[in-house]
Amino acid sequence: MNQHSSTADPVDGPGPAPSRAAAPSAHGATRWWRDAVIYQVYPRSFADGNGDGMGDLAGARARLPHLAALGVDAVWLSPFYASPQADAGYDVADYRTVDPVFGTLDDAGALIAEAHRLGLRVLVDVVPNHSSDRHAWFRAALAGDPAARARYHFRPGKGPDGQLPPNDWESVFGGPAWTRESPDGEWYLHLFAPEQPDFDWDNPAVRDEFRSVLRFWLDLGVDGFRIDVAHGLVKAPGLPDTGRTGQVELLGSAPLPFFDQDGVHDIYRSWRRVLDEYPGERIGVAEAWTPDARRTALYVRGDELHQAFNFHYLNAGWDAGELRAVVDESLGSLGAVGAPSTWVLSNHDVVRHRTRLGGGSGRARAATLLMLALPGSAYLYQGEELGLPEVTELPDAARQDPSFFRDNGQDGLRDGCRVPLPWEESGPSYGFGPGGSWLPQPAGWGALSVAAQTGDPHSTLELYRTALRLRRERPELGDGEPLEWLHAPDGVLAFRRGSFVCTANTAAEPRELDAAPGEVLLAGGPAEGAGAVGGAVLPGDTTVWWARG
């Protein structure tokens, strides 16, 4: 008997589960996550309930009906915990409280309850690689408490006066990964900003603390966790030099002594045991940047996590050969450990795929329909259902991404995908909230709003709604039938899954298929609507879903 199942959870599990994946498996479990479509809410930019210009939990709760109508299965919330916001909340000062900017713990409970009432599951972020420099443990460490210091990586510097960093590690945000605590003190490690000191996961106190943090949120009713920098917790013994120069890439795949060390897997085995103490299949999703899908698969072995983000897919260009190789590698490696693949095109760290893929809204829609036809689970990033482009014209004075302020860092352009959503066609922040918006929204943003697109059969929003409905209705999709590649002309990806066929033309020009694979179910590309896909000619940058007779 589950030790928690006898105590009433403050929040009931999801109501009528919208996904057909919720059918019980032979083991009685739902395995809902194997083909869930999970929507990322970036709370500061989703909806603002109190009019201070920053999104919050009350605002997000009020907008949940949009997500239920869109047809997603679950919501993942980026961090809303107490934080000085040096990295937009990925610098956590207290893992068990809500930052006043976002609301209160009651607001979190109310959001979870309302999501469940609407049939949506809720994942929250957990940030275990580093804390904020304002976390009580790090403050105690700087004050000299030896037990607290042992929970982080403090080291003497090199050189006669210890004035050089202990090794050659570079921060992902640019500059050295070490900061000296005082002019004659030790150095501490931070793989990200100096305000984000890395925990030492060899220390049992750190391990105990995070199992307790997981239970805290599970007790509040969350359905799982997205695990930030899941591949970074364990560092190679002795913290050896990398011997390389050059910037560590965000979402990169280079082998490094501070990423993807084998020791991380013990941690996730112990986390899985915590998740399994709770009813209803609570899940863990790794944000793990790894060299290849084989290494990613290690995170989702049967006794570890449930899913891992597929950044190799996100990083692939709009190119048939490249995409097919990533799909094959993902299905092969993850299938070998019995795990579903996940697919993702956009998130809060990358240029929105409408802009990144370089083909405007048509290519972005084609890419989305291809992704949603693949076997497994898919992640959507807020606003992609509106076809939002990256905002490239932000004034420097408005920027908040910490990497923008660090020399030689990443390009610091992550603010461009974080501009608050337009909900209404007009108003001071296009319905984002009753006040302004923490990042300026471009003129014309209202034309892309939920209100403007609802009911327009040619809109990106209605295409997403239809695609998600079909994905739910057709048993071949999601975790349904296996993928079988079909012969296709250059630049075209074609595959069948039972009686469902997907053809994606990544070329800019039309391509002729041998024959129409069936009846058109849905088409997404620059030529809108099924009517435009005449005969067996596939317009450029277009994906078509077909049903075989």
Ligand code: NOJ
């Ligand atoms: C990955 C998160 O997605 C990103 O936004 C953050 O800056 C880093 N991890 C550090 O926590």
